[in-house]
Amino acid sequence: MKRSVLLLAGLLALFLGSCGPAPETDPDTPNAAADRPNIVFIYLDDLGYGDVGAYGATALATPNMDALAEGGRRFTNGYASSATCTPSRYALLTGVYPWRNQDAKILPGTAPLIIDTARMTVPRMLRQRGYHTAVVGKWHLGLGRGNVDWNGPVSPGPNEVGFDHSYILAATQDRVPTVYLENGHVVGLDPNDPIEVSYSENFPGEPTGKDNPELTTMKWHHGHNNSIVNGIPRIGFMKGGAAARWSDVDMADHFLAEAQAYVRERDDEPFFLYYALQQPHVPRTPHPRFVGKSGMGPRGDAIVEADWAIGEFVKTLKEEGLLENTLIVLSSDNGPVLNDGYYDQAVELVGDHQPAGPLRGGKYSLYEAGTRVPFITYWPGRIEPGVSDALVSQLDLLPSLASLVGAATPSVDGQDLLPTFLGESDRGREQLVLEATSRTALRSGEWLMIPPYSGPPVQRQVNIELGNAPDYQLYNLTEDIGQQNNLAATHPEKLKELVRDFAKIRGV
Ligand code: NG6
Ligand code: CA
Numbered sequence: 001m002k003r004s005v006l007l008l009a010g011l012l013a014l015f016l017g018s019c020g021p022a023p024e025t026d027p028d029t030p031n032a033a034a035d036r037p038n039i040v041f042i043y044l045d046d047l048g049y050g051d052v053g054a055y056g057a058t059a060l061a062t063p064n065m066d067a068l069a070e071g072g073r074r075f076t077n078g079y080a081s082s083a084t085c086t087p088s089r090y091a092l093l094t095g096v097y098p099w100r101n102q103d104a105k106i107l108p109g110t111a112p113l114i115i116d117t118a119r120m121t122v123p124r125m126l127r128q129r130g131y132h133t134a135v136v137g138k139w140h141l142g143l144g145r146g147n148v149d150w151n152g153p154v155s156p157g158p159n160e161v162g163f164d165h166s167y168i169l170a171a172t173q174d175r176v177p178t179v180y181l182e183n184g185h186v187v188g189l190d191p192n193d194p195i196e197v198s199y200s201e202n203f204p205g206e207p208t209g210k211d212n213p214e215l216t217t218m219k220w221h222h223g224h225n226n227s228i229v230n231g232i233p234r235i236g237f238m239k240g241g242a243a244a245r246w247s248d249v250d251m252a253d254h255f256l257a258e259a260q261a262y263v264r265e266r267d268d269e270p271f272f273l274y275y276a277l278q279q280p281h282v283p284r285t286p287h288p289r290f291v292g293k294s295g296m297g298p299r300g301d302a303i304v305e306a307d308w309a310i311g312e313f314v315k316t317l318k319e320e321g322l323l324e325n326t327l328i329v330l331s332s333d334n335g336p337v338l339n340d341g342y343y344d345q346a347v348e349l350v351g352d353h354q355p356a357g358p359l360r361g362g363k364y365s366l367y368e369a370g371t372r373v374p375f376i377t378y379w380p381g382r383i384e385p386g387v388s389d390a391l392v393s394q395l396d397l398l399p400s401l402a403s404l405v406g407a408a409t410p411s412v413d414g415q416d417l418l419p420t421f422l423g424e425s426d427r428g429r430e431q432l433v434l435e436a437t438s439r440t441a442l443r444s445g446e447w448l449m450i451p452p453y454s455g456p457p458v459q460r461q462v463n464i465e466l467g468n469a470p471d472y473q474l475y476n477l478t479e480d481i482g483q484q485n486n487l488a489a490t491h492p493e494k495l496k497e498l499v500r501d502f503a504k505i506r507g508v
Helices: 002-016 063-071 085-094 122-128 248-264 298-319 394-405 492-506
Strands: 038-044 073-079 132-138 165-169 180-182 196-198 237-239 271-276 326-332 375-378 386-393 431-436 439-444 447-450 473-476
Touching (some): 085 122, 122 132, 122 271, 248 271
Parallel strands (some): 038 271, 038 326, 073 386, 132 271
Antiparallel strands (some): 073 375, 431 439, 439 447
16 A cells, blocks of 8 residues: 555656655665665774774784775765764764754763654664664663663663664763663663662772772773772772673673674665774773784774774675675774873883874864774775765764665755765865864864863873864864964964854854
8 A cells, every 4th residue: 555655656756757745765665766785883982093004003903994994985084073972973873963962972871861862863764764773882872861770671772763773881881880781671680689870979888999999900090980890990880780790801702793693683674783892992901812912002902802803793794795785884983092091001002103193182182183083984896995085074974874775865964975985076075063072163174273262271181182272273284284383373364264154053
């Protein structure tokens, strides 16, 4: 019945030419103009622009990420939407600038879901086009509506914003609760040992990193001195759930196995998998077989481990005969940081390696290294290998993928840059607002303008320049990728133009 109505509507549309509204798409009716490849986002946590061989790293071997870059499109001007995790992930899934949502800030493990369950998201859009959708890995977009009881169904969460299947860690590896959730249920929970979580006070008698350093195997540098799990002091307090607690050193293997199992179980319908790895975010806990592999301590070893997992995952796609029909997008949620709160020798052992490559700043920063990240699209046989300097943002994935699969264009901040992502064009966006811990800046063509901000120029604990200065900053990124020459005083017209455009977009 539905089909015949659609057929009639289609015929009618043919007669009417392009005047009438397009008939609603039916996921079962292939749209002749559309492709429906499998789509995978491989998303790393705190991986820097310079952390990948294909982006210039020489001291660190990342052969599997390099293979994707060399066999696909490697973007040199690809951006995360923010210099921290939650806002970037919000924008990745919704196509909306994170500064439009006041809640899109680094969230505690108890925060409610920050994506409106009615909102269009990448998985929801693809589901409407007949995809099966899944997330495996780090979530960090909040769960529930506040006051989550971790011993019952935890909802709303990924399954309420478009994912058919979810296997996640709630927030970050350094935040409680240190358990996995599968489709809203804590995995392996013993009902006789319920989980309690608090971000305001400890549970009586429970040891903490602050009071019981003798129980820790990893030492905290700043923050990270609450509950101790597996010898690692965390952010937040947690009690119970002993059987459900994850093993940190097995986390990469665990998520990989989940991602592989998901892919192996697929039938004929196309799938979307958001594979969100936890590396190289703190605490860096590579499996023992990767320890010492990079010569850079746990941070480098965690990147080597992540690269291995990506290689194994791609191998699985190949073995399943899926690789030729799968579009892979690889990127990171924000730029690099060495000391992010634990003594793990990241600073001491980094040597000549430059996690940010030639860029200034790092995680938390409005300078380029905060948001410009590795960004690769790969689809063998479809995307011609090459390098693109086009300005692209993770915001652009939702509308571009909508265009790929023949869905209606969502009204969001992202732009449809499908030909660019597929390597058929080098046209990028003209402008992009960058965000870092609630501050914003404007990239326009080759120019970058940072308005005055009163905060400290450097975040001392992590030793990263934040981009704050009492005056406007203006950089020409083609000539000065390292942002060393502030041209605000010598290019007043250009500055005026960017300040005006910035105010228009920001609505201030
Ligand atoms: C910060 C943490 C940092 C990291 C970050 C979130 C402290 C002192 N620092 O507050 O270690 O967890 O939040 O990182 O607690 S992100 O990549 O998920 O945004
Ligand atoms: Ca991150």
